Amino acid sequence: MVALAVPAALVVAPGFIGPEAPAARPAAPAWQQAPATLSARQGLSPLNESAPVPVPSAVAAQLEPLLKADGGGTFTGLVQDALTGQILFDRGGSDNRIPASNMKLLTAVAALRALGPEHRFSTTVVAGPSANQVVLRGGGDVLLGAGQSDPDQVMGHAGLASLAASTVAALQEKGTTGEVTVLVDDSLFNGPALNPAWEKGDVEAGELAPLYPLAMNSARFSAGVTTGPRPQDSALTTAEAFAAQLEAAGATAGITVADGVQRVTSPAAPQASILAEEQSATVSQQVDLMLQTSDNYLAEVLGRMSAVAAGQPGSNDAATAAVRAQLGELGIPTDSMQLADVCGLALGNQVSARQFAEVVRAITSGTDTRLRAALAGFPVAGLTGTLDARYGDDSTARGAGLVRAKTGTLNSVIALSGYVVDADGRLLVFSFIGNGLAPGAAGNKEALDRAATALAACGCR
Incomplete structure (x- = not known):
């Protein structure tokens, strides 16, 4: 019985005396330990008005x-x-x-x-002078993108695909179906579209292009291309791109788009019914x-918009x-x-x-x-x-x-x-x-x- 009791006691005893104390952990290396003090603040110090003025x-x-x-x-x-x-x-x-x-x-x-600094330019779509007409009206945003509006970007902050989708939704609400004609209103700017002070060779090289109050990619064919030829009529080019997006957005809503884009014969009235609107990045960002x-x-567009504001x-x-x-x-x-x-x-x-x-x-x-x-x-x-x-x-x-x-x-x-x-x-x-x-x-x-x-x-x- 003694021979059997000793092994049994060894099995039962931990239940009364508790588990064996764990072995002490090794000390964590210094680089893993919490800092005793905070490090000095990094970066440039504020300007000191008492700093010496250079001689x-x-x-x-x-x-x-x-x-x-x-x-x-x-x-x-x-x-x-x-x-x-x-x-x-x-x-x-x-x-x-x-x-x-x-x-x-x-x-x-x-x-x-x-x-x-916080002002934004609006690109709007308004009802046209005749039934089933819409007018794309330029408001000074020449950084429009072809796709969806991207609020995290300056170039492409307002996108034509988003504008087209909103336009289709507004047309559906009005009960519009069938073929729609797109017109463009670029009357916000006037006078020569090209400054006569610019050298012809500079314009041909793409340093500048005729000025309009709406354009994609700052009047470039692509946001990633910053040299070479430019669209020579950014208003019509932008309106044509908008018409293509409108055609795509209207496909499931019974709306088609007529071929060709024309300029309005007279500017759309300020009180014309706004169907859709997209706003640019802020003036500060631009x-x-x-x-x-x-x-x-x-730069030239911002100059003209400064004049318009005055x-x-x-x-x-x-x-x-x-x-x-x-x-x-x-x-x-x-x-x-x-x-x-x-x-x-x-x-x-x-x-x-x-x-x-x-x-x-x-x-x-x-x-x-x-x-x-x-x-x-x-x-x-x-x-x-x-x-x-x-x-x-x-x-x-x-x-x-x-x-x-x-x-x-x-x-x-x-x-x-x-x-x-x-x-x-x-x-x-x-x-x-x-x-x-x-x-x-x-x-x-x-x-x-x-x-x-x-x-x-x-x-x-």
Whole structure:
């Protein structure tokens, strides 16, 4: 019995004395343990208003050796302290120059002030003058997509497929069946569709196209194609694409679409019954896209829409007048300016580096906070937009990620206007413009990039 009792006790005993204590776990490695303290906050510190202002003579000593033209021509430039407006460098800063695409900075300011950062353009479909007619009415959105509206995008924010589907639903509600005719109303813009100040060769190369108040892909055949020929009548091209989407959407609703699209003989009345509507991305988003990609067509449309917002015609002349008026209201002297267009393609534009620096200063630190919406549009050196492939060599790498500036390039013109935070934490605005340059000379672009890099690295005391 004893021999049997001992093994039995070993089996029963754990029920009374509990399970055996588990073996101690090995200590977790340090990298798996909860931190005892939080790490220091990463990122840029807020700007310090008490940061020292660079000494002008020290800034000039940095910039003068760098701003040298490669093979002919001259550079002008101006640097200011953004907070105080103090001029830190001035080489012909008040001289009028051909600014190329730096003109888009002026247009950005005008659009944000005249229209407002959150404004959107509406593309509508209204009932036509006769039965079974619909009118596609342009409202200034030239970034329409062919497919469904995409709220996460700027290009294609409003889509023709979505507009067509809403139109079919409205027609069904009205009891419309059978064949429908599509008309297009592009009467929001008037005057010459092509600015006579533009060179014929530039238009043929696709730098610009006739201006209309509705277009797909900023008057490109595809959103992914940014060079080469463009549609020469973006209003009709867009209306034809809408008609195709309407045909597809109406197939199951007993609605067909007549061949061909015509312009309305007279604009649709403002009170015409709206069947469907799609809204664009905000003006702020469009301004950012315009600056990042230097989109000429979008710039010209934003200029015309700024004029329309002020109660003026949607024309070339009204656009330049609207830009000038908005700058004047902002307190930037415009008497010496000559504006031939609002995108910078025309050689007749004349603007000084001082005026551009003042515009950048207004955007970064002026009293009109609506202009802050343009900050995201400035290309970042070595990273985004038209500066993404620059600032990669040893002489400019220190400016990568720090310089934020709008580029400008024509055959014998190069410009760079933007802002940097210097090594002491001071916000500086600048504008450098080269005219009469040797076409294609690589050293000119490098000269501007090195100058902006020097400002970013400047303690200059």
